[in-house]
Amino acid sequence: xxxxxxxxxxxxxxxxxxxxxxxxxxxxxxxxxxxxxxxxxxxxxxxxxxxxxxxxxxxxxxxxxxxxxxxxxxxxxxxxxxxxxxxxx
Amino acid sequence: xxxxxxxxxxxxxxxxxxxxxxxxxxxxxxxxxxxxxxxxxxxxxxxxxxxxxxxxxxxxxxxxxxxxxxxxxxxxxxxxxxxxxxxxxxxxxxxxxxxxxxxxxxxxxxxxxxxxxxxxxxxxxxxxxxxxxxxxxxxxxxxxxxxxxxxxxxxxxxxxxxxxxxxxxxxxxxxxxxxxxxxxxxxxxxxxxxxxxxxxxxxxxxxxxxxxxxxxxxxxxxxxxxxxxxxxxxxxxxxxxxxxxxxxxxxxxxxxxxxxxxxxxxxxxxxxxxxxxxxxxxxxxxxxxxxxxxxxxxxxxxxxxxxxxxxxxxxxxxxxxxxxxxxxxxxxxxxxxxxxxxxxxxxxxxxxxxxxxxxxxxxxxxxxxxxxxxxxxxxxxxxxxxxxxxxxxxxxxxxxxxxxxxxxxxxxxxxxxxxxxxxxxxxxxxxxxxxxxxxxxxxxxxxxxxxxxx
Numbered sequence: 001x002x003x004x005x006x007x008x009x010x011x012x013x014x015x016x017x018x019x020x021x022x023x024x025x026x027x028x029x030x031x032x033x034x035x036x037x038x039x040x041x042x043x044x045x046x047x048x049x050x051x052x053x054x055x056x057x058x059x060x061x062x063x064x065x066x067x068x069x070x071x072x073x074x075x076x077x078x079x080x081x082x083x084x085x086x087x088x089x
Numbered sequence: 090x091x092x093x094x095x096x097x098x099x100x101x102x103x104x105x106x107x108x109x110x111x112x113x114x115x116x117x118x119x120x121x122x123x124x125x126x127x128x129x130x131x132x133x134x135x136x137x138x139x140x141x142x143x144x145x146x147x148x149x150x151x152x153x154x155x156x157x158x159x160x161x162x163x164x165x166x167x168x169x170x171x172x173x174x175x176x177x178x179x180x181x182x183x184x185x186x187x188x189x190x191x192x193x194x195x196x197x198x199x200x201x202x203x204x205x206x207x208x209x210x211x212x213x214x215x216x217x218x219x220x221x222x223x224x225x226x227x228x229x230x231x232x233x234x235x236x237x238x239x240x241x242x243x244x245x246x247x248x249x250x251x252x253x254x255x256x257x258x259x260x261x262x263x264x265x266x267x268x269x270x271x272x273x274x275x276x277x278x279x280x281x282x283x284x285x286x287x288x289x290x291x292x293x294x295x296x297x298x299x300x301x302x303x304x305x306x307x308x309x310x311x312x313x314x315x316x317x318x319x320x321x322x323x324x325x326x327x328x329x330x331x332x333x334x335x336x337x338x339x340x341x342x343x344x345x346x347x348x349x350x351x352x353x354x355x356x357x358x359x360x361x362x363x364x365x366x367x368x369x370x371x372x373x374x375x376x377x378x379x380x381x382x383x384x385x386x387x388x389x390x391x392x393x394x395x396x397x398x399x400x401x402x403x404x405x406x407x408x409x410x411x412x413x414x415x416x417x418x419x420x421x422x423x424x425x426x427x428x429x430x431x432x433x434x435x436x437x438x439x440x441x442x443x444x445x446x447x448x449x450x451x452x453x454x455x456x457x458x459x460x461x462x463x464x465x466x467x468x469x470x471x472x473x474x475x476x477x478x479x480x481x482x483x484x485x486x487x488x489x490x491x492x493x494x495x496x497x498x499x500x501x502x503x504x505x506x507x508x509x510x511x512x513x514x515x516x517x518x519x520x521x522x523x524x525x526x527x528x529x530x531x532x533x534x535x536x537x538x539x540x541x542x543x
Contacts, residue, residue, distance in 0.1 A: 004093065006102050034095040045098040057157055076102060078159035080093070085347040086340045087097040 001050045002031065002080040003057065005064065009073025011042040019046065019075070022067050027054045042073060047080060101340075105160055109313035109375045110341065112348045113368045114164040115151050116204075116289035118296035118304040118361065119143050121170040129181035133190035136175065140167060140194035140203075143303050148199035150355045154348055162348065163510075167195055168294035168306075169205035177217030184221050188228035188235045195234045202277075204294030206237040209284065211246035212533065222252075225259050229274035230266035236277045236292035240284035242479045244486045248282065248534040253479065256280045257472030257528065261495060264464070268497040271505040275494040276427075276459065280475050282482030282489045287362050288418040293455070293490055304361035305353040306418060309345035309409075310368040311337070313375045315401075319383045330384055331404045338365065338408030346413045364418030365409030366454060367401070369429035371512035377401075377422050378431025378441075389431055390441030398422065399452035419488055421454025427507060427514035428459055436515045443474075443517050451481055456490035461505040461514040464497040471495065473524035476534075484537055 007019060016035070023030060028048045035044040050057065061077045068075035104110035124135035144167055151165040169175075169191065176184040188206050195203035206228055208218040225237050239256055242248030260275055267274035279293040286297020289306035296304070318337040322329045345363045353360035369377045378389035384397045402422045410416055424446065426432045435441035443460060450456045456478050462471075475491045482489030496505040499516055506513045 004098060006098055008099075008102075032092050034092075034098075036095065043095060043099065045093065045095045047093065061156065076159055079157045081347055081351075082158040082160055082344060083093050083098055083101055085343040086101055087093060 001057070003028070003048050003050055003060070004078050004080050004083055005044070005046040005048065006076040006078070007042065007044040007046070007073050009042055009071070011037050011040055012072070015042055015071055015073060016044065018067060018071050019044070022063055023048055026060060026063065027052050028060070104311070104314045108311070108317045109372060110311050110344070111161040111163050112307060112345055113310040113366070114166050114289050114308045115147070115162060115348065115352050116166040116168055116294055116306045116308070117144050117147050117356070117358070118168045118287070118300050118306060120296060120300065120302050121175045124175050125178040127178055127180050129176070129179040129186050132176065132179050133186045136187060136190045137194045140169070140191070141197050144198045144200065146356060150352055154351055158348070160344055160348070164202070165200045166289070166291060166294065167200050167203045168289070168296045169203065170296050170298070171205055171207040171209055173208035173215070173217040173221035174298070176221060177215065182220065183224040183227070185224050185227050185231060188224070188232050191235050192232035200234070202234050202236050202291045204236040204238070204291050205296060206235050207239065207295045209240040210249050210252045211240055211243045212249060214252070222255060222259060225278065226262035226266045226274065229263050229277050236294065238279040238281055238284065238293045238295060240281040241475065242282040242483055242534070244283060244483050245536060247536040248476065248479045248483055250476065250528070250533060251531045253476050254472050254528050254531060256475055257468035257470070260471050260493065261468045264495045264497055271499070271507060272494045272496050273507055276492065276507055276511050278492065280491045282479035283487060285418060285488055289364050290366065290368065290419060292492065300361070301359060303358040305349055305356060305358055306361040306364065307345045307349035307352070308364040308366055308368060308418065309341050310366065311341040312367045312369050312377050312380055314341060315367065316374070316376070316380045316383050319380065327400065331400055334401060334404035335408035338405045339412045342409040342412035360415065362415045362417030363409070363413040365406055365413070365416055365420040366418070367405055367422040369423065369425065370510055371428055371430055371433070373430050376429045376431035377424055378429055378435055382431065388438055388440040389435040390445050394445060395448050395452055398449050402453040419454045423454055423458065424449055425459035427461065427505070427512040428510060433512070433514060436517060443519060447477060447481070450478065450489055451485060455488055456492070458490065458492050459494070459511065459514065460492070461494045461496050461516045462519045463500045463516055464495050465500070466495045466519050469523065469525040469528045470519060470521070472528045474519070476528070480534070483534070
């Protein structure tokens with residue numbers, strides 16, 4: 001299953017590093033990263049592949065909830081399906 | 090597959106986190122036609138067993154999909170074969186035990202409503218229909234999650250005025266039996282013209298006789314998303330409004346379609362339909378009335394309301410139809426007064442009357458819905474309100490419904506409190522001139538001519 005991570009919050013050093021490390025630890029492969037900073041706000045959309053992941057989606061959500069709290073940003077983890085249904089016609 | 094852009098992803102996320110995008114309901118339709126038995130205890134046991142077996146995983150699948158997709162799925166519900174048909178073979182005098190079986194089964198599988206304590210009497214009553222309708226007040230007073238509906242007319246059959254007269258009395262009796270809860274029983278009772286067999290929304294859901302053994306129907310929502318999208322086209326012409334609503338409805342419906350297909354697959358049943366609806370909640374930012382005001386009205390209920398609503402309703406359908414393989418149910422903007430923050434505000438301001446609501450039902454889904462009226466409104470007046478609404482449905486070939494709540498001991502200036510999603514409602518005045526002689530005539534209004542349509 002492909003997943004979408006949406007990371008939104010105040011920019012600071014180490015957000016991308018922290019997110020990538022957590023994905024690597026859980027063996028989730030990064031397929032694409034799209035990131036920008038708009039007036040000090042960090043926006044990142046990351047698409048990952050969970051095919052060989054060590055954990056299931058529910059566990060991964062929990063991992064990123066905790067990480068989001070540490071980094072002071074909001075991290076949502078969702079199946080890619082909802083986005084492709086809405087935007088890829 | 091094209092890669093998603095940051096703009097697309099953030100748009101979806103904003104719809105969910107800021108504009109109350111949700112899937113309003115996953116409703117599993119279950120046929121109970123094989124549950125008939127002369128002994129009502131056996132019939133009730135068969136109903137309980139079938140529902141708890143077929144819907145065993147419904148709530149869990151809803152929760153799983155909500156977690157995976159990150160979109161709230163508010164309700165998991167069940168609709169069943171109209172109980173008048175299932176109970177007809179029972180020798181019992183009333184069908185209250187069957188309502189109690191539905192209640193118990195629904196609670197056991199963790200759904201929040203079970204629809205289908207219903208009878209279809211468009212043209213007349215069978216023995217089972219009579220027993221069912223007579224059982225409604227007690228059934229709604231002694232259960233928590235059972236919903237009831239009675240179809241009293243259709244474009245093909247005309248209007249059964251005997252049933253219209255009886256339903257006025259049934260609404261009053263239901264109010265009396267649930268008087269301690271502001272007549273909450275009436276919030277679970279709908280009277281239809283042109284009822285539909287695949288509606289996933291309560292209180293009017295039932296699993297029609299043309300439906301398969303089990304089916305998944307999904308109702309989408311998203312008034313807040315439409316309101317937000319329209320904020321970007323302020324000052325532009327009305328074509329831009331229609332176009333924006335269509336685009337937004339398309340996106341909302343795609344989410345519903347995804348959830349419906351996936352839920353049906355996981356529950357090993359078939360996907361029935363998506364109900365293209367804008368279903369409001371009492372939450373701020375989830376109101377159909379506020380969309381009409383965003384289109385340019387000072388307050389919902391004033392002149393222009395019917396035209397703005399017609400535009401909204403039509404554009405939602407046009408956008409939604411493109412997004413789903415199968416569309417059905419009630420499909421349109423709902424205007425339940427107590428469940429819509431903007432409607433409540435309009436009633437409190439005095440700009441929205443029951444007469445204007447009646448006009449609005451000519452151009453949208455579904456009818457006079459969740460309207461609190463004075464407790465001393467007579468059964469005949471309620472019947473006459475039902476007859477008016479049924480006539481609109483019959484002549485215009487659309488579904489219409491009445492869900493009014495005559496709140497015992499309360500009058501204009503008071504509020505009825507239902508709690509939760511059912512919200513609260515200021516009591517609307519109803520004209521007190523008597524329709525009694527009209528209602529007491531009984532009989533049937535003949536089916537209408539479908540040509541010479543003026």
